[in-house]
Amino acid sequence: MSIATVRPDLPLAGINPVAKVAATIPLSIGLVLTLDPVSAGVAIVCELIVFTAVGLGPLLWSPRTLPVWIAAPLTGISMVLYGAPSGTTYWQFGLIEVSDGSIAIGLATMTRVIAIALPAVVLFLTIDPTDFADGLAQTLGLPARFVLGALAALRLVGSSIDDWRTLALARRARGVADKGVIRRSLGQAFALLVLAIRRGGTLATAMESRGFGAPGPRTWAREATFGAPEWRVIAVGCLVAVVSVSAAILTGAWNLVWS
Amino acid sequence: MHATTSASGSATTNGAPRLRWRVVDIVVASVIGVAVGVVFWAWGVAWGPISAPIEAVLPGLQAAPAAVWLIAGVLGGLIIRKPGAALYTELVAAVVSALIGSQWGGLLTIEAGLVQGLGAELVFALFLYRYWRFPVALLAGAAAGLGMAINDLILWYAGAAPAFATIYTVSAVIGGALIAGGLSWLAVRGLARAGALGRFAAGRELQAV
Amino acid sequence: MTGGAIAASAPASIEARGWGWRHGGRRVPAVSGLDLRVAPGERVLLLGASGAGKSTLLHGLAGVLGGDDEGESLGELTIDGRPASAARGRSGLVLQDPDSQIVMARLGDDVAFGLENLGVPADEIWGRVGAALDAVGLRLPLEHSTAALSGGQRQRLALAGVLAMRPGLILLDEPTANLDPDGVHEVRDAVARVADETGATLVVIEHRVSVWMPVVDRVVVLGHGGVIADGSPDDVLVGQAASLRAAGVWLPSDVPWRAHPSTARGVEPLMTAHRLDVARVPGTPVQRGIDLRIDSGRVTAVTGPNGAGKSTLALTMAGLLRPDGGRLEPGAAMAGARGNEPWRWRSRDLLTRIGTVFQHPEHQFLMGSVLAELEVGPRALKMPPRERRERIEPLLTALRLEALTSANPFTLSGGEKRRLSVATVLATRPRMLVLDEPTFGQDANTWRELARLITDLRDDGVGVIAVTHDETFIDAVADTRFELSVDGDAAMSDAGGRGRSNAGGVSE
Numbered sequence: 001m002s003i004a005t006v007r008p009d010l011p012l013a014g015i016n017p018v019a020k021v022a023a024t025i026p027l028s029i030g031l032v033l034t035l036d037p038v039s040a041g042v043a044i045v046c047e048l049i050v051f052t053a054v055g056l057g058p059l060l061w062s063p064r065t066l067p068v069w070i071a072a073p074l075t076g077i078s079m080v081l082y083g084a085p086s087g088t089t090y091w092q093f094g095l096i097e098v099s100d101g102s103i104a105i106g107l108a109t110m111t112r113v114i115a116i117a118l119p120a121v122v123l124f125l126t127i128d129p130t131d132f133a134d135g136l137a138q139t140l141g142l143p144a145r146f147v148l149g150a151l152a153a154l155r156l157v158g159s160s161i162d163d164w165r166t167l168a169l170a171r172r173a174r175g176v177a178d179k180g181v182i183r184r185s186l187g188q189a190f191a192l193l194v195l196a197i198r199r200g201g202t203l204a205t206a207m208e209s210r211g212f213g214a215p216g217p218r219t220w221a222r223e224a225t226f227g228a229p230e231w232r233v234i235a236v237g238c239l240v241a242v243v244s245v246s247a248a249i250l251t252g253a254w255n256l257v258w259s
Numbered sequence: 260m261h262a263t264t265s266a267s268g269s270a271t272t273n274g275a276p277r278l279r280w281r282v283v284d285i286v287v288a289s290v291i292g293v294a295v296g297v298v299f300w301a302w303g304v305a306w307g308p309i310s311a312p313i314e315a316v317l318p319g320l321q322a323a324p325a326a327v328w329l330i331a332g333v334l335g336g337l338i339i340r341k342p343g344a345a346l347y348t349e350l351v352a353a354v355v356s357a358l359i360g361s362q363w364g365g366l367l368t369i370e371a372g373l374v375q376g377l378g379a380e381l382v383f384a385l386f387l388y389r390y391w392r393f394p395v396a397l398l399a400g401a402a403a404g405l406g407m408a409i410n411d412l413i414l415w416y417a418g419a420a421p422a423f424a425t426i427y428t429v430s431a432v433i434g435g436a437l438i439a440g441g442l443s444w445l446a447v448r449g450l451a452r453a454g455a456l457g458r459f460a461a462g463r464e465l466q467a468v
Numbered sequence: 469m470t471g472g473a474i475a476a477s478a479p480a481s482i483e484a485r486g487w488g489w490r491h492g493g494r495r496v497p498a499v500s501g502l503d504l505r506v507a508p509g510e511r512v513l514l515l516g517a518s519g520a521g522k523s524t525l526l527h528g529l530a531g532v533l534g535g536d537d538e539g540e541s542l543g544e545l546t547i548d549g550r551p552a553s554a555a556r557g558r559s560g561l562v563l564q565d566p567d568s569q570i571v572m573a574r575l576g577d578d579v580a581f582g583l584e585n586l587g588v589p590a591d592e593i594w595g596r597v598g599a600a601l602d603a604v605g606l607r608l609p610l611e612h613s614t615a616a617l618s619g620g621q622r623q624r625l626a627l628a629g630v631l632a633m634r635p636g637l638i639l640l641d642e643p644t645a646n647l648d649p650d651g652v653h654e655v656r657d658a659v660a661r662v663a664d665e666t667g668a669t670l671v672v673i674e675h676r677v678s679v680w681m682p683v684v685d686r687v688v689v690l691g692h693g694g695v696i697a698d699g700s701p702d703d704v705l706v707g708q709a710a711s712l713r714a715a716g717v718w719l720p721s722d723v724p725w726r727a728h729p730s731t732a733r734g735v736e737p738l739m740t741a742h743r744l745d746v747a748r749v750p751g752t753p754v755q756r757g758i759d760l761r762i763d764s765g766r767v768t769a770v771t772g773p774n775g776a777g778k779s780t781l782a783l784t785m786a787g788l789l790r791p792d793g794g795r796l797e798p799g800a801a802m803a804g805a806r807g808n809e810p811w812r813w814r815s816r817d818l819l820t821r822i823g824t825v826f827q828h829p830e831h832q833f834l835m836g837s838v839l840a841e842l843e844v845g846p847r848a849l850k851m852p853p854r855e856r857r858e859r860i861e862p863l864l865t866a867l868r869l870e871a872l873t874s875a876n877p878f879t880l881s882g883g884e885k886r887r888l889s890v891a892t893v894l895a896t897r898p899r900m901l902v903l904d905e906p907t908f909g910q911d912a913n914t915w916r917e918l919a920r921l922i923t924d925l926r927d928d929g930v931g932v933i934a935v936t937h938d939e940t941f942i943d944a945v946a947d948t949r950f951e952l953s954v955d956g957d958a959a960m961s962d963a964g965g966r967g968r969s970n971a972g973g974v975s976e
Contacts, residue, residue, distance in 0.1 A: 024366050035417050067304060074307050075415065082318040082423045095318050095422055105418045113415075120366055124358055130573050132358075145285055150351045152571045153289035157355075158615055159567050160294055163831070165748075169788045170832040173824040175848035175896070177815035186442075187834060190449055193294060194878055195830060197338075197455045199568040200290030204283040206569035209530045209561035210629060211585035213282035221580035221593045257417040276537050283534070452836060453878035458538060463493035 010126045011055040012233070017127040018135035019230035023237030024120050030245045031112050036255040037104075039248035040111035046240040047119050059122050068117045076110030083109075108255075115244075119237075129154050131224070138224040145213055152207060156199050163195050164188070278388060280341050283458050288339045292351025295331040299356035302327050319426030322408060323434030328371075329403040332379040333443040336399060337391055338450070338461050345383055345399065349376030371410055378406030379439070391461065396444035397436045404435020479508035479669045480558055480636030482529065486543030489524050489533060498524040500542065502694045506686075508636070511663060511670040513680050513701070516690035517715035518881055518911065522673045525690070526639045528552055529671065530561035547637060557586050559637040560630025564645050566622035571629075575601070575617075576610030578625060582633045600632035603665060604658040618774060620651025624658045631662055638662070640672040644679060645909045648774050648937045652679055659683060675911050677705065678720035689715075716883075716911030724916040726944045727923040732765025738799045738900045738931040739785055739810070739822075745793030746777055746784040753792040754780050758958055760950060762900060764801065767922060767932040769942045769963055772952035778935040779827065779904050781952065785933060786824040786902040787811050801899050819845050823898035827905045827935075829889035833877040838869055838888060841877050845896040863891045866921070883914035890921065901925060903934040907941050919945050 012020065031040055051060050059065070080102050087100025133151040137144045167188045171177045176184065207213070248254040302309075310321040335348025353372025382399040408431035412424050419427070447461055456462020488500035499521035506512055514522050527533050528545050531553045547555040560582075563569050572578040579597040588596070594610075601607070604624040617625060623643050630638060640659065644652040660683045663670050674680050687704040689697035689712065697708045705712070705719055712719060741760040745753040754777030762768055762785065770778050783789045785796070787810030796810055798821075805817040813821070826832050835841045842863065846856040864870045867887040872880065877888055886906070893901065906922070907915050922945060926932055936942060942949055946963035953959075 021366060028366050032414055070307055074311065078314055078318065079416070079418065082420060084418050084420045095420075097420075109415075109418075116367060120357070120368075127358065128573075129358060130577060145280070145282070146289075146347065148571075149282075149285035150289040150292065150354070153286060153293040153351070154355070155570050155573070155614070156290055156568070157293055157297060160297060166826065166828075166831045169783060170824075170826050171834070172788055172815045173786065173818060173822075173826075174832055174834060174892070175816045175819040175845050176834065189298065190446060191830070191833070193291070193446060194450060194453050194455045196290050196294045197287055197450065199565070200287040201283060201458060202563060202565055202568040203290070203571070204286035205527065205530075205532045206561070206563055206626070207286060207571055207581075208282045208532045209556075209559075210571075210582035210633065211557050212571075212581070213285075214556055214585060217587045219584050219587050219590050219593070221577065221584055221590055221597075223590065257413070276535060281535070449836070452876050454876065455878065457491070457493070458534065460537070 010059075012123070012126045013128065014229075015126075015233055016135045016139060016224055016226050016230045017132040018139045018224075019226065019233045020123045020127060023234045024123060026238045026241035027119070027244065028116055030241045031116055033257060034245070034248060034255050035105065035108045035112065035257050036248050036253040037108045037111050038251050038253035039244045040108065040115040042247040043115040043240060043244040044111060044118065046243055047115065050236060050240065051119075051122055056122055056126070059125055060118075064125055065118065065121050068114060068121055072110045072113040072117070075113050076106040078106075079109045080106030130222075134220065134222050134224040135226075138220055139226050144218055148212070149207075152203060153200065156196060156203070159199065160192060160196055163192055167191055278342055280339075280343075284339050284341055284344070287459075288335050288344055288348050289351055291335050291338065292331055292348045293355050295334065295348075296352035296355025297359070299328055299331070299352055300359045303356060317426060319423045320430050322404070322411070322427045322431035323438075325407065325411075326400070326404055326431065326434030326438040329375050329379070329400060329407060329435050329439035330443055331372075332376040332403055333396060333399045333439045334446060336379055336383045337396060337443055337447045338456060338459060340388060340391060340460055342384065342388055343380065345379040345403075346373070346376040349373075349379070349403075367414065371407070371414075374406045374410040375403045376406075378402035378404070378435075393441075393444050397440040400438070400440025400443065401432045401436040403439050404431040404433070407431050407435065477634035477636050477666070477668070479667050480547050480555075481508045481549075482506040482552075482637065482669065482671075483546045483549075484525075484544070487525075487528070487545045488542035489521075489528060490540045490542075492537065492539045497540075497542070499528075499690075500694075502543070502690075504688065504695055504698075506669060506671070508669055509667050510686055511684045512672070513677065513684040513687045514671055514673045514690065515677070515687060515704075515712060515715070515717050516696075518883070520690040520692060520715075522690055523641055526561065526641050526671065526673060529637065530559050530639050531556045532561065557633060558635060559639055560633055560635035561639045561641065562623065562626045562630055562643045564642040566619040566626075566646055569626045570614045570622060573614060574610065575606070575608055575612040575614055575625065578614055579629050579632050582629050586633060596632045596634075597628075600628040603631055603662055604628045605654075605661070618651065619647045620654040623647065623651070623655045627655070627658055627662065631666070634666075635668060637669045637671070638666075640670070640674075642673050642675070642909075644674065644676075649939070650773065652676075656680065656683065675716065676718045678718070681720060713912065716913040718912045722912065723940055723944055724912045725919050727919065727926075730765050730947065731927045732929045734929070735763050735765050736799055736801060738762050738764050738801055740797045740799070741785065741794065742797060743794035744781075744784065744791055744796060746780045746789065747792035748780050748789070750790065750792060753777075755952060755958070757794065760785070760958075760960075762931045762933050764799075764899065764931045765926055765929045766947045767926050767934065767945055767963075768948045768950055769946035770933060770935045770950045770952065771937065771942065773954055776952040776954050778952055782902050782904055782933060782935045783824070784811075786822050787813055787818055788824065816848050819849055819896040819898065821898055822900045822902060823893035823896065824902040825889050825893050825904065825906060827908060829885040830878060832889055832892065833885075836876055837874050838877055838880075839873040841888060841892055842895050845892060849896060859895050859897075863894055867891045867917070883910055886910060886914060887917070890918070894925075898930070900931045900933070903932065903936075905936055905938075906934055907936065907938045915941075 081096045083102035083105035085097040085099040085101050089099040091098040133147045136142045137147040314321045331352035332345040332349030336345030349372045353369045357368040379399040382402045386395055408428040450456050451462040484502045484504040487502045488497045490497035516522050529552050545552045547558050571581045576597050579600055580593050583593045604627050606624050644655050656679050687701045697704045739762045741758050744758040745756045747753040772778055784791055790811045798810055802821050805813045834844055842860045843856055846859055906918055942963050949961050949963040951959045
C-alpha cells in the first residue's frame with residue numbers, strides 16, 4: 001500500500017492531478033443533490049465505459065477498489081433497515097422497518113456510493129503525490145510551505161509502517177502480548193506517534209537548513225502545466241454528470257434530497 | 260540578498276510569534292496528519308466488520324466509533340496551537356487516506372475532513388487559541404463530531420428516519436468528545452512527558468511541571 | 469563541468485564570541501561562553517562528551533535553532549561576519565538519521581528542493597542538481613525513488629542536496645553514525661572529494677575519529693565550559709588522549725575492552741536451526757536453508773551486508789517471527805513452554821527463555837518511567853513485590869540507572885536508552901539473549917559496559933546471539949562468527965579475537 005509511487009506508465013498519470021480531482025466534482029455534486037438509482041446507475045455505466053476506454057480497466061477491477069464494492073452494499077443495507085419508511089411494510093423489529101420506501105432508498109444509496117467513490121478511487125490511484133503537490137501549489141496557488149510540508153511528511157509513511165511492525169514484535173518479546181489487544185494497540189499507536197514526531201522534528205531541521213520557509217520568492221524545478229489535456233479530462237467529468245442527471249430528470253426519477 | 264531576506268524574516272517573527280506558523284509547526288502537523296491518515300485508512304478497511312454489529316444493536320450508534328476519524332484535528336490543534344492547525348491536520352489526514360484509497364471517494368473524503376476539522380477549529384478559535392485544557396479538548400472533539408454528523412446525514416444518510424438521525428448525531432458528539440477529545444488530550448500529555456514536544460509550547464509547559 | 473558548477477562559492481569563516489544557547493524550558497544552557505574562530509577552508513573535527521553542546525553549535529551555525537520562543541541566545545555567532553541565523557544558504561547541514569532527511573520522493577527533486585527554496589531560476593536548477601549528484605558519486609536516474617536508497621546513498625543524497633546550494637560551509641552532524649562499514653566509507657569518501665573540489669569550510673562531529681582522520685586538518689574538543697583543546701589532529705589526540713577516552717571518544721586503534729575466555733561450564737545447545745528459511749513478510753524469505761546452533765555460554769556474532777536478513781534471522785531465532793521453512797529446535801533448557809515451536813509460545817513464556825534487545829531501544833519501551841519499565845517483565849511473570857525489587861535493584865546499579873528511576877524512558881540519552889533496554893530484558897533472566905546491533909552508534913564508554921555485561925552473562929551460561937556490523941565487537945567479544953551474504957550463502961568461522969583458540973588478537 002505504498003502511496004509514494006505511481007507507475008508513470010499508467011494512463012492519465014501525466015495529467016495535472018488538480019484536473020483529475022476537479023473532474024469528479026460535478027458528478028459528486030449532482031449525485032449528492034439527488035437520491036435515485038437512475039442517475040447513479042447511469043453514472044456507474046458511464047464510468048465503466050470511460051475508464052475502460054482510457055485504459056484504466058485493469059485498475060477498475062483490482063483489489064484497490066474492493067473497499068468500494070464492500071462498503072456500498074453495507075451502507076445500502078443500513079438504509080433498507082433504517083431508512084424513512086413508506087409504502088408496504090415487510091418487516092418491523094425495534095427501530096428496523098423494511099418497507100417499499102426504505103428498500104428504494106437503500107438501493108439508491110448503494111448505487112450512489114459506488115458512483116461517487118469509484119471514479120475517485122481509480123483517479124487517485126493515478127495521482128503521484130509530488131505532482132499533486134505541484135498542482136496544488138502552482139495551479140491552485142495554495143501556500144507552498146504547507147503543501148510541501150505535507151508532501152515531505154509523506155516520506156515518513158514507509159518508516160512508520162516498519163515501526164508499527166517492529167513495535168508489535170517488541171511487545172511480544174516483552175511478555176505483554178498475550179492479552180489486552182485494545183490497550184496494547186493504543187500504547188503501540190502512542191509509541192508510533194512519539195517516533196513520528198521525533199522524525200518530523202529532524203525533517204523540519206533538515207528542510208529549514210536547506211532554506212525551506214525562508215522569506216522571499218520560491219522557484220519550481222518542475223512546472224505544473226494546465227492545458228488542453230486537462231480541460232478534456234474536466235469536460236469528460238462534466239459530460240458524465242450531465243448525462244446522469246439528465247437521465248434521472250427525463251425518466252422522472254430525479255429526487256431532490258431536501259424536498 | 261541574504262541580508263534583505265533575513266531582515267524581513269526577523270520582522271515577521273517579531274510580529275505575532277505566538278500565532279505564526281514555524282517550519283517545525285508545519286512539518287510536525289503534517290507528520291501527525293500523515294500518521295493518523297494511515298490509521299484512518301486502516302480504520303476504513305476494518306470499518307464494515309466494526310460498524311455492522313454496533314449498528315445492529317442500535318442504528319446510528321456507529322457514529323461513536325466513527326469518531327476515530329476526528330482524532331487528527333483535535334490532536335493537531337492541541338500540539339501545534341496555531342490558527343488553522345486543527346483544520347490543516349485533519350485535512351492532511353483525509354488527503355492521505357484518500358490517496359491510499361477510500362470507499363468514500365477522494366473528494367468527499369477530503370470534504371469530510373474539512374468539515375470535521377472545521378468543527379474542532381471553531382472551538383479552539385472561540386477560545387482565542389489561548390486555552391488548551393481538558394474541557395476545551397472535549398468540546399473540540401464534540402464539535403468535530405457534530406460536524407461529522409451534519410455532513411454524513413446530508414451526504415450519505417439522506418432520507419434517514421428522524422430517530423436514526425438523532426441517535427447518529429448524539430453518538431457522534433459523545434464519541435467525538437471522548438475518543439477525539441479525551442484520547443487526544445491524553446496523547447498530548449504523554450507526548451510531552453516523553454520529551455517529543457520540546458520545540459512546542461504544549462511540551463515545554465508540561466515538562467516544566 | 470562539475471568542478472565549475474560546484475566551486476562557485478567562497479569558503480566561509482566562522483567566529484563565536486562568548487556564544488551560548490539555552491533551550492526554552494531548560495534551566496542550564498546547552499552551550500555557554502564559547503569562543504572559537506575557524507578560517508575559510510579549514511576542516512574541523514568537533515569532539516567532546518555527550519552533552520557538551522556539539523550539535524547545538526552545529527545547529528546554531530546552520531541557523532536552525534529556532535526563534536526567541538524556542539530558546540535564548542547569548543553572545544555572538546557569525547559566518548563571514550554576519551549572524552549565523554541570518555546566513556541561511558551560506559551553510560549546509562547533514563544530520564545523523566538517514567531516514568528523516570529525505571524531503572522528496574525522487575532523487576533529482578530532492579536535490580532540487582534547496583535550490584527552489586533559494587529562488588534559483590528553474591532553468592539553472594537541473595544543471596546544478598546533476599553536478600551535485602556527480603560530485604557525491606550518486607549516478608542514478610533523476611527519477612530514482614529515494615525510498616529505495618541504502619543508508620550510505622541517502623546520506624550522500626543529503627550531501628548532494630546541501631552541495632547544490634553552493635554553501636561556503638558544510639556542517640556534518642554524525643553523518644556516518646547510523647551506517648554500516650561500507651556506508652561509512654562511501655560517505656566519508658564523498659565528503660573528502662567534495663571538500664577538495666569546493667574548498668568549502670568543513671565542520672564534522674563524529675565519535676569514531678579514525679574514519680575522519682584522513683579528511684580533517686584540525687580537531688576542536690568541546691567541554692562544558694567551552695573549548696578544552698584545539699590544534700592539529702596529532703597534537704590533540706595524543707595530548708588529550710586520556711580526557712577524550714573519558715568522554716567516550718573512539719581514538720584510532722582503540723579497542724576499549726577485550727573479553728577473557730569463557731568460564732561457562734557444561735555447554736549445551738539452546739536453539740538449533742535446521743535448514744531454516746526466514747522472512748519478515750510470510751512467503752518472501754530473505755534467507756533460505758540456514759543451519760545454526762546457539763550454545764549456552766557462547767557469543768555468536770551474525771554479520772553480513774545490509775539486506776542479507778541478519779535481523780530477520782535473529783528475530784526468528786528469538787521466537788518472534790514464524791519460520792518460513794525448515795525447523796527451529798529449542799534445547800532442553802528451554803523446556804516447559806507450550807509446544808516445541810518458539811514462535812507459537814506465549815509471549816510470557818519467552819521472558820525466561822529468550823530475551824530480545826531491539827536495535828532501536830524506543831521500540832521496546834512501554835511505560836512512563838524507568839522503574840515501571842523494568843517491572844514490566846517481572847510483573848508479567850507474577851513475581852511478588854519483594855522478588856521484583858531483588859531483581860531490579862542490582863540491575864539499576866550495574867547499568868548506572870539508579871539516578872534515573874523516575875525519568876521517562878523516551879527522554880534518556882542514547883547510551884542510557886541502550887542500557888535500559890538491556891536491563892529490561894535481563895530482569896527476567898532469559899537463558900538466551902538476542903541482540904540486534906547492541907553497540908550501534910554507542911560511544912566508547914557505553915560500548916565497554918555492554919561488552920563487559922555480555923561477557924559476564926556468557927560466563928553465567930547465557931547463550932548470546934548478536935547481529936552486528938561492529939568488527940571491534942566481534943574481535944573482542946564473540947566466540948563464533950556467522951556470516952550471511954545477500955545471495956544466500958552463509959559461512960561459520962571462529963571469531964578468534966579472545967585468545968580462546970587460534971585467536972589472532974590483533975587490533976586493527
